[in-house]
Amino acid sequence: MPAISAAPDPSGSRRWEFGAVRLDERGLELRVDGQAVALELKSRAVLRHLLHHAGEVVTRDELLDAVWPGRIVTESVLNKCVSKLRAAIGDQAHATIRTLHGLGYRLDAPVRVRQIESAASPLRLKAGDTPPLRPHWRLQQRLGLGGRVEAWLGRQEKSGELRVFKFARDADALGSLKREITLFRVLRESLGERDDLRAILDWNLDEPPCYLECEYLPAGDLRHWCAGHGGAASLPLAARLELIARLADSLAAAHSVGVLHKDLKPHNVLVAESDDSALPTLKLADFGSGGVIDRERLGALGITQMGFTRALERPGSSSGTPLYLAPEVLTGQPATMKGDVYALGVMLYQFVVGDIDRPLASGWEDEIDDELLREDIAAAVH
DSSP states (O other): OOOBOOOOOTTSEEEEEETTEEEETTTTEEEETTEEOOOOHHHHHHHHHHHHTTTSOEEHHHHHHHHSTTSOOOHHHHHHHHHHHHHHHTOTTSSSEEEETTTEEEEOSOBEEEEEOOOOOOOOOOTTOOOTTOTTEEEEEEEEEETTEEEEEEEETTTOOEEEEEEEOSHHHHHHHHHHHHHHHHHHHHHOSOTTBOOEEEEEOSSSSOEEEEEOOTTOBHHHHHHHTTOGGGSOHHHHHHHHHHHHHHHHHHHHTTEEOSOOSGGGEEEEOOTTOSSOEEEEOOOTTOEESOHHHHHHTTOOOTTOOTTTTOTTOOOSOGGGOOHHHHTTOOOOHHHHHHHHHHHHHHHHHTOTTOOOOTTGGGGOOOHHHHHHHHHHHO
16 A cells, blocks of 8 residues: 655645656646656646545546546546556556556555645746637736636637636646636536626646636725725715625625635725716626535536645634624634624624724614614624
């Protein structure tokens, strides 16, 4: 039985080694005898899955589901990937990656694994670049960095259409993108098309750098929109309350189909302005930290659990913004619907006092004159 020399924290990036072979999970960089090896991404993903289950029998169905999630792929494609992988690591005798006829494959080698620095690596994208598999699109400008995700504005050369491309900068970010795809599909399949959820239009998980294609909203997020209108305090209180009420409806819809956001904040609420409405449409966005209450619902909808790994859903994970995280989450308890409601309550408080940066601290009740609003905020954060 192959031995694994360490059991690192699964939340970070890892380096796997056996014999002269080394695979870094960040970027899936493969080296043999210290030299970088050019190998297609799918073959490297097969190796990663085998490493995660070193010494175990991994069925063909498991590999197909792990490497080609949600897609119909023939076994011949998997066989070619394994053949290319064996050639790359010098396993012509099939002594390391063994074929178990009628079952699948097993990695037979002493495996070493260790934690490595998990800082995101630069993608070196620049204006004018063409995203992989999108020859008619050009990157216009970088919109920002969020965690390990790099967002760019892209333009279709012929139509002039604009979209946002969210690129994964490392393996953890790729897991977040996959999670966001899964949750978007749950929301769309369960709720239908809605204008209060930011649409994911397409994605590339086949060729690095991997990315999501999302609709572009020039008004930006709720924080940016408020700043452009003189700050939240410049809006009438009734308008501020209406915006939060609309956001509450969107969150309730997500909760009704078992989807948690887990990072609700003004930055993750986008604004779609309209000429025929005094107030804009709010779109709940960025479910990359989110979760589902019932995994069986995914199966019922025929949706592969992309991004929902044990590492990403470990108990006590708190990947949200501290200002909006519920106390129980900060102390290591699992996130629940109540955590999303807590974040909504903080935003309600901020909009009532007219200061989006204001933390909810002891004595906050003294700033709220309306008794019903005090009760609403207290109920949300209780």
